[in-house]
Amino acid sequence: MSLVRGLVGLLLVVVALGLQTSLFPHLAWNGVVPNLVLLVVVAAALSRSPQFALVLGFTGGVLMDLVGPADHFAGRWALALVVVAWVAARVRQDTRPGTLAVLGTVAASSFIGTSVFALTGLVLRDPVVGVGEMLGVIGRRPVGPAADPDRAAAGHEGPASWRARRRGAGRGLMAVTGAERSRLRLLVLRALVLTLFLTLFARLYYLQVVGGDDYRAKAADQSVRDIVVQPQRGLVVDDMGRPLVANRLSWVVSIDRSVLRKLEEDERDKLVARVATAVDQRPAKVERRLLDCGSSGAESGVCWNGSPFQAVPVATDVDQAVALRILEQPEDYPGVVVEQQNVRSYPSPFGVNLAHVLGYLSPITEEEFDSASEADDRSLNGASVVGRAGVERQYDEWLRGMPGYRRVSVDSMGRVLGDDSEIASTPGDTLVTSIDAKVQATVEKELARSIATQRATVDKVTGRKFAADSGAAVVLEAKTGRVVAMASQPTYDPEVWVDGITDKELARLYSEKAGTPLLSRVTQGQFAPGSTWKPFMTAAALRNGYSADTRLPCGASYQVGNRPFKNFESGTYGTIGFAKALEVSCNTFFYAIGHNYWKKFGSDVDDVDARDPLVEGAQEWGFGSETGIDLPGEASGRIADRAWKRAYYDSQKSYYCGIAKKPQTADTSAFLYKFAREFCVEGYAYRAGDAVNFSIGQGDTMVTPLQLAVGYAALSNGGTLWQPRVGKAIVTPEGEVIQQIKPKKAGKVKSTKAQLAFIDDALKGVASVGTMSWKLGGFPLDQVPIRAKTGSAEVYGKQSTGWVASYTKDYVVIMMISQGGTGSGSTGDSVRKIWETLYGVEGDRVVPRRAAIPGTTAPTELPTFAEDGSILPPVGPMTDNPKKKAGKKAGAKAGQGAGTAGGAQ
Numbered sequence: 001m002s003l004v005r006g007l008v009g010l011l012l013v014v015v016a017l018g019l020q021t022s023l024f025p026h027l028a029w030n031g032v033v034p035n036l037v038l039l040v041v042v043a044a045a046l047s048r049s050p051q052f053a054l055v056l057g058f059t060g061g062v063l064m065d066l067v068g069p070a071d072h073f074a075g076r077w078a079l080a081l082v083v084v085a086w087v088a089a090r091v092r093q094d095t096r097p098g099t100l101a102v103l104g105t106v107a108a109s110s111f112i113g114t115s116v117f118a119l120t121g122l123v124l125r126d127p128v129v130g131v132g133e134m135l136g137v138i139g140r141r142p143v144g145p146a147a148d149p150d151r152a153a154a155g156h157e158g159p160a161s162w163r164a165r166r167r168g169a170g171r172g173l174m175a176v177t178g179a180e181r182s183r184l185r186l187l188v189l190r191a192l193v194l195t196l197f198l199t200l201f202a203r204l205y206y207l208q209v210v211g212g213d214d215y216r217a218k219a220a221d222q223s224v225r226d227i228v229v230q231p232q233r234g235l236v237v238d239d240m241g242r243p244l245v246a247n248r249l250s251w252v253v254s255i256d257r258s259v260l261r262k263l264e265e266d267e268r269d270k271l272v273a274r275v276a277t278a279v280d281q282r283p284a285k286v287e288r289r290l291l292d293c294g295s296s297g298a299e300s301g302v303c304w305n306g307s308p309f310q311a312v313p314v315a316t317d318v319d320q321a322v323a324l325r326i327l328e329q330p331e332d333y334p335g336v337v338v339e340q341q342n343v344r345s346y347p348s349p350f351g352v353n354l355a356h357v358l359g360y361l362s363p364i365t366e367e368e369f370d371s372a373s374e375a376d377d378r379s380l381n382g383a384s385v386v387g388r389a390g391v392e393r394q395y396d397e398w399l400r401g402m403p404g405y406r407r408v409s410v411d412s413m414g415r416v417l418g419d420d421s422e423i424a425s426t427p428g429d430t431l432v433t434s435i436d437a438k439v440q441a442t443v444e445k446e447l448a449r450s451i452a453t454q455r456a457t458v459d460k461v462t463g464r465k466f467a468a469d470s471g472a473a474v475v476l477e478a479k480t481g482r483v484v485a486m487a488s489q490p491t492y493d494p495e496v497w498v499d500g501i502t503d504k505e506l507a508r509l510y511s512e513k514a515g516t517p518l519l520s521r522v523t524q525g526q527f528a529p530g531s532t533w534k535p536f537m538t539a540a541a542l543r544n545g546y547s548a549d550t551r552l553p554c555g556a557s558y559q560v561g562n563r564p565f566k567n568f569e570s571g572t573y574g575t576i577g578f579a580k581a582l583e584v585s586c587n588t589f590f591y592a593i594g595h596n597y598w599k600k601f602g603s604d605v606d607d608v609d610a611r612d613p614l615v616e617g618a619q620e621w622g623f624g625s626e627t628g629i630d631l632p633g634e635a636s637g638r639i640a641d642r643a644w645k646r647a648y649y650d651s652q653k654s655y656y657c658g659i660a661k662k663p664q665t666a667d668t669s670a671f672l673y674k675f676a677r678e679f680c681v682e683g684y685a686y687r688a689g690d691a692v693n694f695s696i697g698q699g700d701t702m703v704t705p706l707q708l709a710v711g712y713a714a715l716s717n718g719g720t721l722w723q724p725r726v727g728k729a730i731v732t733p734e735g736e737v738i739q740q741i742k743p744k745k746a747g748k749v750k751s752t753k754a755q756l757a758f759i760d761d762a763l764k765g766v767a768s769v770g771t772m773s774w775k776l777g778g779f780p781l782d783q784v785p786i787r788a789k790t791g792s793a794e795v796y797g798k799q800s801t802g803w804v805a806s807y808t809k810d811y812v813v814i815m816m817i818s819q820g821g822t823g824s825g826s827t828g829d830s831v832r833k834i835w836e837t838l839y840g841v842e843g844d845r846v847v848p849r850r851a852a853i854p855g856t857t858a859p860t861e862l863p864t865f866a867e868d869g870s871i872l873p874p875v876g877p878m879t880d881n882p883k884k885k886a887g888k889k890a891g892a893k894a895g896q897g898a899g900t901a902g903g904a905q
Contacts, residue, residue: 045088231401234428241863259335359390481722530791533697540617594695735865775828
């Protein structure tokens with residue numbers, strides 16, 4: 001209450017009291033003087049806040065008790081007007097505004113206030129209160145000096161003499177006998193009872209007649225619950241329509257917390273323990289699932305983020321026998337809901353895994369739900385699951401669908417009695433991918449086999465078996481960049497996410513000891529490319545002063561300062577050209593090119609901006625940048641040029657200088673101590689050794705297998721760099737194509753057609769007579785001309801990483817194994833098997849009908865979606881559909897009302 005409002009109210013009370021005690025006694029009608037202060041209090045209660053009216057009533061009452069004619073005990077009017085203020089305020093809250101309501105409130109308040117005033121006088125045995133005064137309460141006649149205003153005005157009797165006469169009469173004449181006093185008390189009791197009945201009748205009339213419709217609506221709302229019906233998530237299929245991700249029904253056990261809250265504590269604990277035993281969980285875990293996210297003790301990923309009116313899932317994929325037992329014993333499981341819900345399934349055609357491509361789902365976070373609510377995205381609710389990796393995340397908005405809403409009737413215990421109404425959910429759209437399950441199965445199998453083989457093979461350099469700790473393989477369409485197959489090792493079973501992953505399983509996915517299975521080596525693994533780098537260095541050299549006729553020595557080593565940089569196994573081939581250098585993978589040939597550029601453009605180590613044609617060439621072919629694949633979390637690789645080395649020095653200087661400034665300890669190797677001392681002094685300098693290492697894909701330069709595949713695809717298709725694509729089209733559940741995901745060009749290299757053709761011919765020689773030829777003996781290269789390049793990248797303290805990069809006019813096949821040995825030695829057999837699968841090669845013959853993909857090349861058409869829901873292989877050309885996603889989503893949202901979140905994935 002503001003000070004100004006309080007002062008105004010006080011002023012009104014004072015004015016009213018003044019008029020009431022001075023002017024209005026002369027205007028009395030039938031001896032009745034209007035109580036203006038009471039009217040002011042009632043008006044305040046009807047127009048202002050209840051608190052303001054109560055304070056004003058108390059203040060006005062006190063003034064009436066103290067200001068003449070004060071012929072009663074102080075406090076009676078204060079109490080009476082406080083009661084009046086409370087009654088009027090309650091009437092205002094419970095009734096609709098109107099003239100009749102205001103008049104009724106004034107009349108009732110006047111009656112109640114006067115009754116309270118008279119009743120308190122009787123209780124306090126105020127001598128002024130007598131039969132006549134009480135009769136004045138119920139309208140018989142006025143009391144006190146007001147009973148004869150003419151006598152009082154003529155001066156015959158004032159308030160004081162009136163009180164004295166009453167008291168004298170009480171002492172001497174016994175004006176009020178015992179019988180009269182008993183009758184008086186009976187009259188007061190009747191008046192009080194009548195008042196209570198009138199108040200009760202008025203309240204009932206308001207509840208039943210005036211506010212009946214509103215209260216009936218509120219009662220109906222309390223007897224129904226809105227439950228979100230989670231939509232069926234969209235399918236993910238391969239290029240032939242084979243399902244890669246689908247849905248299945250799962251028994252889900254949920255607990256209705258509204259029922260749980262109505263149980264006694266010991267009954268509640270017994271129920272939770274009984275449910276936990278049935279679903280083979282600890283009671284503490286069930287309790288954690290019942291907690292609302294954001295509440296004290298809530299555990300992210302376990303707590304409930306949905307509606308408080310929704311039954312909370314505590315176990316999924318429950319055995320059918322357990323589910324039926326709970327359903328058959330409802331008296332033992334009050335508030336426990338058992339139903340079948342859709343969860344993700346992985347059909348694995350031909351046994352494919354595809355975990356890193358498909359991704360996984362997990363419950364929506366509180367932050368994500370808040371963001372969706374702010375954006376008015378009704379496709380998400382508090383119980384939604386969302387994509388976290390792979391295409392599940394990339395195309396989550398399409399796959400998730402639109403939830404429905406089911407309104408159910410419940411009893412007083414919150415138990416569901418039946419359905420009231422329902423708005424059906426809209427299933428998610430189907431994602432057609434460019435993945436071919438048959439090719440994918442071969443790629444996965446061959447990568448796993450090669451890793452297993454190398455782990456059993458002894459490394460001649462170290463004398464121990466190859467670690468072969470990880471590997472990757474990818475197949476792209478050379479002309480479009482579409483992904484046909486993609487495999488990464490180590491991998492994991494995508495089913496682990498369906499029922500909620502355990503802490504132990506999650507720790508393994510991130511464990512370095514286990515090889516970090518969650519990491520996709522194709523898009524996120526970064527490795528030194530080794531000699532697979534040389535074709536791109538050739539392209540850069542041919543554009544910057546060298547020609548196809550250039551001849552350089554290929555000796556056993558190349559001297560840079562006082563350090564010799566050796567050729568692989570110290571092989572020598574005399575003076576050769578680029579074609580031979582690629583064919584035999586001569587390191588010293590490319591050392592000379594890198595060193596010459598360094599001497600010409602960058603011998604000043606302090607010049608960070610010095611030109612380097614090889615670095616420029618690598619960047620032109622897309623290295624050092626993300627490829628733009630439609631999978632989240634892609635790594636960019638690294639071009640270890642002058643700028644990078646300077647930035648790395650600035651970030652690591654304090655660490656290495658700290659080692660260099662201290663005496664060498666037993667924990668510090670001689671190599672590390674020497675490196676730290678050199679790094680601290682001139683770690684920023686881009687020296688000749690860095691340049692020659694860069695020319696053969698060694699040193700600090702790193703690429704992802706996918707980047708290398710994109711580069712080799714450009715060699716195949718004439719120099720176009722494509723953004724790789726897994727998604728091919730979005731199709732509604734009814735089979736309507738609503739969006740085609742077309743290939744997108746990322747750039748064009750500057751090499752001429754002649755230069756690219758020269759490199760292409762050289763790489764044919766690698767497959768036929770070069771470093772890959774021993775793995776392709778008997779392969780029909782005349783019918784399937786493969787171009788290839790092998791590579792063995794050396795990393796200090798580790799075994800060699802083996803690469804094979806190969807392509808035809810149709811496909812690119814890349815495979816690598818970290819710490820697996822030489823390129824062709826570790827992966828050559830598996831790369832050959834993949835090519836045989838792609839083209840249907842049997843021995844030295846090509847059998848087209850044996851090709852994994854009908855027609856050998858990847859289809860440009862989409863699978864056929866039949867009316868019965870079945871999906872058939874492609875039969876016709878794709879046609880564009882102008883329907884946009886926004887229109888589809890808007891249509892799905894139409895008619896959707898607000899509902900509470902719930903359901904399961």
